[in-house]
Amino acid sequence: xxxxxxxxxxxxxxxxxxxxxxxxxxxxxxxxxxxxxxxxxxxxxxxxxxxxxxxxxxxxxxxxxxxxxxxxxxxxxxxxxxxxxxxxxxxxxxxxxxxxxxxxxxxxxxxxxxxxxxxxxxxxxxxxxxxxxxxxxxxxxxxxxxxxxxxxxxxxxxxxxxxxxxxxxxxxxxxxxxxxxxxxxxxxxxxxxxxxxxxxxxxxxxxxxxxxxxxxxxxxxxxxxxxxxxxxxxxxxxxxx
Ligand code: URA
Numbered sequence: 317x318x319x320x321x322x323x324x325x326x327x328x329x330x331x332x333x334x335x336x337x338x339x340x341x342x343x344x345x346x347x348x349x350x351x352x353x354x355x356x357x358x359x360x361x362x363x364x365x366x367x368x369x370x371x372x373x374x375x376x377x378x379x380x381x382x383x384x385x386x387x388x389x390x391x392x393x394x395x396x397x398x399x400x401x402x403x404x405x406x407x408x409x410x411x412x413x414x415x416x417x418x419x420x421x422x423x424x425x426x427x428x429x430x431x432x433x434x435x436x437x438x439x440x441x442x443x444x445x446x447x448x449x450x451x452x453x454x455x456x457x458x459x460x461x462x463x464x465x466x467x468x469x470x471x472x473x474x475x476x477x478x479x480x481x482x483x484x485x486x487x488x489x490x491x492x493x494x495x496x497x498x499x500x501x502x503x504x505x506x507x508x509x510x511x512x513x514x515x516x517x518x519x520x521x522x523x524x525x526x527x528x529x530x531x532x533x534x535x536x537x538x539x540x541x542x543x544x545x546x547x548x549x550x551x552x553x554x555x556x557x
Contacts, residue, residue, distance in 0.1 A: 320355060321345065321359050321366070324359045324361070324373075327375075328375065328376075329411055340355050346367045347366055348364055348365055378434075379409055379539070380427065380429040380540040380545055381427070382426075382428075382532065383425075383532075383536075383537040384533060384535065385422070385423055385426040386534040387423050391420075393414070404537065412428055413428070413435070414427070419518070422518045422520065423519045423534055427523065434549060438523065438548070444478070444497040444498070445497070445523060445524045447497075449519060449520050450492075450493050450517075450518075450519040451491070451493070451508065451518055452516045452518075453516060454490070454513060454516055456489040457482070461511040461513070462489070465480050465507060466479050466480055469507055471503070471510050477498065481495040483495075493521065504518060524551045526540075526544060
């Protein structure tokens, strides 16, 4: 791919587009060992070697991380008072953000990336991307509760929720998996509350094709594999059709 040098540097979060121009003009950027003084210099991302102050850059337009979010951490980019999920990720990029929100006490799968388009597609209400959560409740679900959740339930919004899927692979129905196709505010907790049950523990297991890696302990993360990125992208492309 061919890119202007200033865009190349800004994509890698070296600095803002205007500040990288200054770096270039000051002669701190080299392309294939030659000082490059023009921001519009074309870079071949597959072939050229770019350095800033002698540090070699490796071009990658986007970064994607799978985090097993621990409880007690906000799903926000930055917060002055409280720790956020981004404090857990070691990266030079300043444009990372969590894709959607989990409540502070919710644990499990959180995608963190700087790909605005993928994020938009995954969160868009019209795409109905499946999200599966493991839930522990203060009381067992009755067959009527399960039927209501699987039909669609009034949680006080203008429309009922879309039908959910309840799986019961555990010892009893105080502990279930629920798959929803929307992302309303506190949706899972409100759905169970509408049936008189309080959620005691909530963990996201999957989002679309992305499944929480069981080897990740709470608070740990890893980059997505190429296959995971392609599957996610393909999923949102397919849902558009
Ligand atoms: N639903 C909730 O109620 N909370 C979450 O964190 C995610 C889904």
